[in-house]
Amino acid sequence: MSASVASAQPKSGFRAFKNSDKPDEVRRSNLSAAKAVSDAIRTSLGPKGMDKMIQTSSGEVVITNDGATILKHMAIVHPAARMLVDLSQAQDVEAGDGTTSVVVLAGSLLGVAEKLLSKGIHPTMIAESFQRAAIKSVEYLNEISTPVDLSDRDSLLRAATTSLSSKVVSQYSSVLAPIAVDSVLRLVDLKNNETESVDLRDIRIVKKVGGTIDDTELVDGLVLEQNVVTSSGGPSRMEKAKIAVCQFQLSSPKPDMDNQIVVNDYRQMDRILKEERQYLLNMCKKIKKSGCNVLLMQKSILRDAVNELALHFLAKLKIMVVKDIERDEIEFLCKSLGTSPIADIEAFTEDKLASAELVDEVQHSGARVVKVSKIKNPGRTVSVLCTGSNSLVLEESERSLHDALCVVRCLVKKRALVAGGGAPEVHMSRRLAQYAQTLQSLEAYSFQAFSEALEVIPTTLAENAGLNPISIVTELRNRHASGEKTAGINVRKGIITNILEENVLQPLLVSTSALELATETVSLLLRIDDYQLSR
Numbered sequence: 001m002s003a004s005v006a007s008a009q010p011k012s013g014f015r016a017f018k019n020s021d022k023p024d025e026v027r028r029s030n031l032s033a034a035k036a037v038s039d040a041i042r043t044s045l046g047p048k049g050m051d052k053m054i055q056t057s058s059g060e061v062v063i064t065n066d067g068a069t070i071l072k073h074m075a076i077v078h079p080a081a082r083m084l085v086d087l088s089q090a091q092d093v094e095a096g097d098g099t100t101s102v103v104v105l106a107g108s109l110l111g112v113a114e115k116l117l118s119k120g121i122h123p124t125m126i127a128e129s130f131q132r133a134a135i136k137s138v139e140y141l142n143e144i145s146t147p148v149d150l151s152d153r154d155s156l157l158r159a160a161t162t163s164l165s166s167k168v169v170s171q172y173s174s175v176l177a178p179i180a181v182d183s184v185l186r187l188v189d190l191k192n193n194e195t196e197s198v199d200l201r202d203i204r205i206v207k208k209v210g211g212t213i214d215d216t217e218l219v220d221g222l223v224l225e226q227n228v229v230t231s232s233g234g235p236s237r238m239e240k241a242k243i244a245v246c247q248f249q250l251s252s253p254k255p256d257m258d259n260q261i262v263v264n265d266y267r268q269m270d271r272i273l274k275e276e277r278q279y280l281l282n283m284c285k286k287i288k289k290s291g292c293n294v295l296l297m298q299k300s301i302l303r304d305a306v307n308e309l310a311l312h313f314l315a316k317l318k319i320m321v322v323k324d325i326e327r328d329e330i331e332f333l334c335k336s337l338g339t340s341p342i343a344d345i346e347a348f349t350e351d352k353l354a355s356a357e358l359v360d361e362v363q364h365s366g367a368r369v370v371k372v373s374k375i376k377n378p379g380r381t382v383s384v385l386c387t388g389s390n391s392l393v394l395e396e397s398e399r400s401l402h403d404a405l406c407v408v409r410c411l412v413k414k415r416a417l418v419a420g421g422g423a424p425e426v427h428m429s430r431r432l433a434q435y436a437q438t439l440q441s442l443e444a445y446s447f448q449a450f451s452e453a454l455e456v457i458p459t460t461l462a463e464n465a466g467l468n469p470i471s472i473v474t475e476l477r478n479r480h481a482s483g484e485k486t487a488g489i490n491v492r493k494g495i496i497t498n499i500l501e502e503n504v505l506q507p508l509l510v511s512t513s514a515l516e517l518a519t520e521t522v523s524l525l526l527r528i529d530d531y532q533l534s535r
Helices: 003-007 021-042 067-073 079-094 099-118 123-143 153-164 170-187 266-289 308-316 327-337 391-413 423-436 443-454 456-464 469-481 508-526
Strands: 052-055 061-064 203-209 217-219 222-224 237-246 294-298 320-325 354-364 367-375 382-388 416-419 487-490 495-498 505-507
Touching: 021 067, 021 079, 021 099, 021 508, 052 067, 061 067, 061 391, 067 079, 067 099, 079 099, 079 508, 099 123, 099 443, 099 456, 099 508, 123 423, 123 443, 123 508, 153 170, 153 391, 153 505, 170 203, 170 217, 170 382, 170 391, 203 367, 203 391, 222 327, 222 382, 237 320, 237 327, 266 308, 294 327, 320 327, 327 367, 382 391, 391 505, 391 508, 416 423, 416 508, 423 443, 423 456, 423 469, 423 487, 443 456, 456 469, 456 487, 469 487, 469 495, 505 508
Parallel strands: 203 382, 237 294, 294 320
Antiparallel strands: 052 061, 217 382, 222 367, 237 354, 354 367, 416 505, 487 495
């Protein structure tokens, strides 16, 4: 560091601020708790990162490598540590990937902040300097980013594959990466370059136990996890389908809770049963009259959505029934079919029906699902049928696919890629250290510390791959100093290579978001100097 910076060093016996003991203790407690959370998931970072087995309070077992999922299930009480859980969730919402990196980076920043505090630098000064250092880092990151065109499918595939490389399902990335890319591209208008984002709620992942992850497929049309009701002999295949999405019940009406019906003799009993039959028959006839031949029934919590008598009538009228569709699926179904739900039998008219060439219950890798093919006037939605040998694999496969979808979505929002393998972090660290030399105040120490903290990513990647982190990171620094900006850690070969040639890429948005969110959280923690319990 230059003489100008050296002159700004706090002299012995001098402290930049004087403070009581309690704020120091509170700050130390916060930093220790938050760093403990960061250290807990640090071993999960990178392609050679380890997985965590979590047992929930209900006894359910979760095996995952995803930082946000691990932290969500951890029983964390300390409020400062909870902030890192929220940080991971924020990164998941903003970028969908980098949930482990953001927490590891925050932990490293807290570690260097602790050293700066021990030198007597005021926490507010550290927080403000870190914010400015983050802005500078984003500038340096933009320098080495590569613009990407959404029509360049290979670049999107490389980014999605990199996201999947650290997951349990990494060996299936050749299957899942194309599904993630094609799913998002179906929702994007490639002719319109102003598309800002993609709503991932328009991509529905249906999970079924059976087969392997290799059998996962992108469905052309709509897929339902529910089965066709065939107990009364109704059809399980319907061509030229006219589909209705129903939110009312096809069962006898129930009286209010406070009312009682007193039946005195058999004739009254017969009359009640006759009225019930006639009531249901009239409803079924009205449905048939509209031209409907496929009914999708919403699940009801108060009574049966469709009772056995109604199923008998519908089977006679050759109407296919799929029941127990969850309330939160209705909106997606209606958007996919290009229709609206029917809430009352009186509103059951032909114009409320959706049309499709075929609705069929099919066997897929041992699991039965309902497929709706060749929908007329379909909405812009995508269905993915995800299969796996057991529920643990299936859950992790869904989480991994979600991360890959988020990576492609990031490239829609900010169309640029950066190299992986610790290359951008070393580049930013080097440039920040150079910039710190030009500063002439105590801020130089904060910038220098920030640049050191960024190296936690390549260091952790090397550690988790079983390499010597000191020699690897030193060599990486030297390669970057000689002008190799895309040199990164190839954890599979255990050496430093041009990481772009290895197709290790990630969206610029994932890196910038992680940097900004981690810095924001650390700045917030540094400014806390007391706890107060509310009444």
